[in-house]
Amino acid sequence: MSGMSRRRITSKELAKLAGVSSATISRAFSPDSRIGSATRDRILAVAREHGYQPNAIARSLNNQRSRLVALVVNAIGNPCEAEEQQLLVHRLQARQLLPIILCCADHSDRLQLMRLASTYQVDHVVVFSDMVSMQDAVDIFHTTKPIIVSFEPLDNENVSSIRIDGAEAADEIIDKIVRDGKKRFAYLSGTNSSWIDKLRRKWFADALAKRGLAFEAHAFGDYSYDSGFKEAVLLLHRDKVDAIICGNDVMAIGARDAARRVLGKNTPDDIAIVGQDGIAMAAWDCNDLTTLSLNHVAFIDAVVELIERHDAEIEGPHSITLTCTARWGSTA
Amino acid sequence: MSGMSRRRITSKELAKLAGVSSATISRAFSPDSRIGSATRDRILAVAREHGYQPNAIARSLNNQRSRLVALVVNAIGNPCEAEEQQLLVHRLQARQLLPIILCCADHSDRLQLMRLASTYQVDHVVVFSDMVSMQDAVDIFHTTKPIIVSFEPLDNENVSSIRIDGAEAADEIIDKIVRDGKKRFAYLSGTNSSWIDKLRRKWFADALAKRGLAFEAHAFGDYSYDSGFKEAVLLLHRDKVDAIICGNDVMAIGARDAARRVLGKNTPDDIAIVGQDGIAMAAWDCNDLTTLSLNHVAFIDAVVELIERHDAEIEGPHSITLTCTARWGSTA
DNA sequence: ACCGTTTGTGTAATCGTGTGCACAATGTAT
DNA sequence: ATACATTGTGCACACGATTACACAAACGGT
Numbered sequence: 001m002s003g004m005s006r007r008r009i010t011s012k013e014l015a016k017l018a019g020v021s022s023a024t025i026s027r028a029f030s031p032d033s034r035i036g037s038a039t040r041d042r043i044l045a046v047a048r049e050h051g052y053q054p055n056a057i058a059r060s061l062n063n064q065r066s067r068l069v070a071l072v073v074n075a076i077g078n079p080c081e082a083e084e085q086q087l088l089v090h091r092l093q094a095r096q097l098l099p100i101i102l103c104c105a106d107h108s109d110r111l112q113l114m115r116l117a118s119t120y121q122v123d124h125v126v127v128f129s130d131m132v133s134m135q136d137a138v139d140i141f142h143t144t145k146p147i148i149v150s151f152e153p154l155d156n157e158n159v160s161s162i163r164i165d166g167a168e169a170a171d172e173i174i175d176k177i178v179r180d181g182k183k184r185f186a187y188l189s190g191t192n193s194s195w196i197d198k199l200r201r202k203w204f205a206d207a208l209a210k211r212g213l214a215f216e217a218h219a220f221g222d223y224s225y226d227s228g229f230k231e232a233v234l235l236l237h238r239d240k241v242d243a244i245i246c247g248n249d250v251m252a253i254g255a256r257d258a259a260r261r262v263l264g265k266n267t268p269d270d271i272a273i274v275g276q277d278g279i280a281m282a283a284w285d286c287n288d289l290t291t292l293s294l295n296h297v298a299f300i301d302a303v304v305e306l307i308e309r310h311d312a313e314i315e316g317p318h319s320i321t322l323t324c325t326a327r328w329g330s331t332a
Numbered sequence: 333m334s335g336m337s338r339r340r341i342t343s344k345e346l347a348k349l350a351g352v353s354s355a356t357i358s359r360a361f362s363p364d365s366r367i368g369s370a371t372r373d374r375i376l377a378v379a380r381e382h383g384y385q386p387n388a389i390a391r392s393l394n395n396q397r398s399r400l401v402a403l404v405v406n407a408i409g410n411p412c413e414a415e416e417q418q419l420l421v422h423r424l425q426a427r428q429l430l431p432i433i434l435c436c437a438d439h440s441d442r443l444q445l446m447r448l449a450s451t452y453q454v455d456h457v458v459v460f461s462d463m464v465s466m467q468d469a470v471d472i473f474h475t476t477k478p479i480i481v482s483f484e485p486l487d488n489e490n491v492s493s494i495r496i497d498g499a500e501a502a503d504e505i506i507d508k509i510v511r512d513g514k515k516r517f518a519y520l521s522g523t524n525s526s527w528i529d530k531l532r533r534k535w536f537a538d539a540l541a542k543r544g545l546a547f548e549a550h551a552f553g554d555y556s557y558d559s560g561f562k563e564a565v566l567l568l569h570r571d572k573v574d575a576i577i578c579g580n581d582v583m584a585i586g587a588r589d590a591a592r593r594v595l596g597k598n599t600p601d602d603i604a605i606v607g608q609d610g611i612a613m614a615a616w617d618c619n620d621l622t623t624l625s626l627n628h629v630a631f632i633d634a635v636v637e638l639i640e641r642h643d644a645e646i647e648g649p650h651s652i653t654l655t656c657t658a659r660w661g662s663t664a
Numbered sequence: 665a666c667c668g669t670t671t672g673t674g675t676a677a678t679c680g681t682g683t684g685c686a687c688a689a690t691g692t693a694t
Numbered sequence: 695a696t697a698c699a700t701t702g703t704g705c706a707c708a709c710g711a712t713t714a715c716a717c718a719a720a721c722g723g724t
Binding site: 008053054055056057058060061066068075076077079082083085086089090093096098099100101102103105106113115116117118119120121225229253254256257258261280281284285286287 | 340385386387388389390392393398400407408409411414415417418421422425428430431432433434435437438445447448449450451452453557561585586588589590593612613616617618619
């Protein structure tokens, strides 16, 4: 690393330094190329000396393959998705793929943001967010070739999806709560109308129906602690419910705090509170939440599997189904 | 959006469709270009019809400007940094810059990862992680032109830095704890030896020294809840301390839980616990942590300010200093 | 009618790599 | 010794946009 040169050295310049043509430089950096091993070693040595690395932008232009992956997420800090994001980023990095984050929360024009990313010719798109319509995503990215991985199943050859089934686990949880004597159930949604929210609510609604019960109240938060806290106060005080199923774990923690602090009610004796997602924080001693948990590793394995199938150009849209499990804590 | 064509349409093809040259297409998409407004309108109409958008990869190659920003972070889920990450991503997106995430935690070869990102000719690099040596970052990115924004001040023309000063706030916090009668202090580090960890510890050590005290124990965690929990048990039981200053808020919550659960001690009467960062979760009702807080918005404002200076090609390395404040909860 | 300026467009080079094709050099089989 | 397969390298073009330069048309002022 001799050069403190400001500008990055180019393939052609290095060629001159090594006394070869720029084509040979390129071959030195392509593992399966016809090139003399002596030449390659010499070139790599000179390259190292001058800090040369092939320009990925130029390579992408030529290859028609950027090795960039767009991750469409609601928010970065939000623990609900953060663990999956973290896992996925690691897996991508291990495959030499670089993630570009598209963050939807509070952003006025998500579509424009997605269009911007699509101009970078990303190879794949993974949609975690339930705030974008899958049809929009397809319209924007269909011109480039990526397969979109998403929760929401969509009948389109460019979309692979991961389906989540939590019906059985929801049934287990409802069963326990009902046997504990709770009678008045409320559901606290995270968004006012997203696909995933409706699906999750249905699992619990079905379990209740099976026992001749139904949700007596339905509130709407925004996946945040504060909204969980605030809505729980209303549900408990105004609607007199004794069990709250929350759209995610963070709201559940907020609801638990509200019950304890504002109304002096404790879980699981006075009321039952259930979260969803199974984030690490839910298992912390101070939370100890009962939650409908998704196996994050299995989820990301599935995403990577779909990406690999796409890379291998295996035809057709693919779909993988995962089942949730109940994780028991002291809140229900 | 008529075309369900798989392949993205190119500038030259659109030129043929609109009956102009590809140069004119380009001008239609550059705001300040000499082009007839009639021609531009016609081109934009045809472009919209065929879903054309200029290829950002090709544009970057020509421009020598990728509009990509590398964010080097420890982890994505980690709340310590997540709020800043979230804010920064939003600000970047508003400026039409796309963030590439480089995640260092658990990754064997951070250097290789950074080298990979540098081949994408990122315009800027922001280092949040305290796990990478700033000198390594400079060596890897100096060939491309970006300025690096980092906590760690480094005397290099390519590095701008943001300095954090928490001495005064640490003094306030120690003052209160000492007046409350606590005598035996411990520090719980988040890493075994990072630059930022040493700095933070010094603020508190100085405040203690001013009062004729010193840390009686020094433990090492990994910024996680579990490590906070585990180390706190040892500190309280073996070392009999009655005040623990933690390297971040998450470990502080773990320590508080350990005190309560394992040893039956409560804050702030039996022991004092202090966090650092001022994450949102610290203010939740169930946590209510006393913490040395950084103003996240101000921090990100500073990062964006440095990036803007770099874009405007204002010479020289820059540095901005921010001061922390004490945020009072019921744990100290 | 003439000249200078402004405006709009096309031509061609450029950004840095990858790769098909041609060709020389070397090795191998008869 | 001849025919043929293999290996290593250079030339030139492609990838998809931007932009300096040239030039034609239109325009305004005398």
